[in-house]
Amino acid sequence: MATTMAYKPKGIFEYILIKYRWIFVCFFLLPVSFVYDGLMHLRNWIVFRLNSAPDQHTTKVERVQKQVLDWIESGRTRRMCTARPGWQTVSFRRPAYKGSLHQIDVNLVDILEIDYERKVLRVEPMVTMGQLTSTLNPLGWTIPVLPEIDDLTIGGLVMGTGIESTSHKHGLFQHICVSYELVLCDGSVVKCTKDENHELFESVPWSYGTLGFLTAVEIMMVPAKKYVRLKYEAVNGCATMVEEFEKASADPGNEFVEGIMFSENQGVIMTGNLTDTPEHNKVNSIGNWYKPWFFVHVRNMLGRESAIEYIPLRDYYHRHTRSIFWELQVCNVSDFIHSSLFFYS
Ligand SMILES: Cc1cc2nc3c(=O)[nH]c(=O)nc-3n(C[C@H](O)[C@H](O)[C@H](O)COP(=O)(O)OP(=O)(O)OC[C@H]3O[C@@H](n4cnc5c(N)ncnc54)[C@H](O)[C@@H]3O)c2cc1C
Structure with missing residues (x-):
């Protein structure tokens, strides 16, 4: 189970960078990370080609x-x-x-x-x-x-x-x-x-x-199967969260169990299983570039009692890659710049 807490900006520069990050992202990070992404792919390709045998x-x-x-x-x-x-x-x-x-x-x-x-x-x-x-x-x-x-x-x-x-x-x-x-x-x-x-x-x-x-x-x-049937359940209260998480982990019917705390008392528990037969209209390809970061998507479940989605297997496996969990939510300015490069790559 993991925890994510809100960050308070230190000083005006961090405040502007965080609150108006779109200016920085659109006019600086996007072009820079586009070039960075290209270079990284080239680097991976060269490393792989030189060593693969x-x-x-x-x-x-x-x-x-x-x-x-x-x-x-x-x-x-x-x-x-x-x-x-x-x-x-x-x-x-x-x-x-x-x-x-x-x-x-x-x-x-x-x-x-x-x-x-x-x-x-x-x-x-x-x-x-x-x-x-x-x-x-x-x-x-x-x-x-x-x-x-x-x-x-x-x-x-x-x-x-x-x-x-x-x-x-x-x-x-x-x-x-x-x-x-x-x-x-x-x-x-x-x-x-x-x-x-x-x-x-x-x-x-x-x-x-x-x-x-x-x-x-x-x-x-x-x-393997093609999808993970993932059930999201919002939980209130730290003790309830721990109790529900333990229950979910002890249930042999759950292949995947994950919990994220969004505050001291609010969290979401996710339980999942492999399947080849998704329900109509419930497939969510969370890995697509235009989809919200996974932890943001999960946070949106807080107001609901429970929800079920079918996530393509690779998308599920790499669900935290784009946002490196919630590190992109900003730890400090240098992490933010570093992580943003990852996100847009
Ligand atoms: C941003 C971030 C996200 C992470 N996410 C996850 C996650 O989702 N799940 C998870 O389980 N863990 C996660 N971790 C922890 C991660 O699994 C460990 O830090 C792991 O050791 C890193 O693997 P790496 O491939 O980068 O190896 P490295 O950091 O390069 O190596 C780790 C250690 O293994 C040694 N080593 C590597 N290869 C060899 C070799 N061939 N022979 C001898 N020694 C070797 C290195 O010397 C080093 O001591 C995360 C860590 C970070 C920083």
Whole structure:
């Protein structure tokens, strides 16, 4: 369950920027983000083209191994880290510390294998959630826990953390992972599963790259459907909200459960399930560019008792991507500018 609160502007400049943001948005942000968007697509295309080679996985891993062996030979004077620059990660943090470390290039960006019999998917660590849904959903498959921001990577979700509105049933991102392949600090490649190198398998999640470089992950797959039937229920009172949220999470009939608080006492609980048969006139493609941000759409449910919509699966999965949850509602001026670039891109 998440909370969003109103922000009070500090000073006249912030007030004007927030209250009359359309001037800033139309005449500055839109043109700038149009160019930014083009550059980002070009950047993604170049990064992908330069690194994509699913049948070359072994060679790519050998390249990672060689870099680690070179580091050993160089006398291990500096600690190692991934060479992934800050602008490629979802976090706003600038990883300045990487400048003084020994950087290892782990640019592995491919979906390697879809095993329909075992219901397992094998992917490299830089595969993003957006890449996964655009590949798997048209094939009628998905993964049980699919964190919603498009650019989150498998590596970041395993080594950092990942959670989603299905986690009450399926656990965290690591709980749907079946195996990890890593290059360790002695240059060896190991695979670990529940039964093979068990301790390593249990230690990899949340280790932030401290145990080795992740080079492949096997993840459980489940059949997908075209829509999510989503029920919105406005709730008054914090205690009632918690009670209803717990009830919804304990109900095995709810595949998706999410709650957003809009004030101390007002919130909306959303429960959903996959379906292929939407009711007439109830489909809402919330991902379209002209649609309101998802949390704004949900806020509009506050005055109503309950409502039901059918949301195309990919739109549901990435419902918070455009507005980065409610960060665009303005935290401070620099976040606002940064986030607005995201929104209009
Ligand atoms: C704006 C924002 C929105 C978010 N939204 C969600 C959300 O909707 N759902 C959710 O569950 N979480 C969300 N998070 C949290 C997010 O999942 C974690 O911060 C995640 O770790 C970020 O993933 P990333 O792909 O950007 O990885 P990074 O930040 O690049 O990496 C995370 C960690 O993993 C390590 N790592 C990455 N790849 C490798 C590798 N191949 N080998 C070794 N180590 C590696 C990195 O060194 C780093 O320590 C959000 C975070 C932000 C900032």
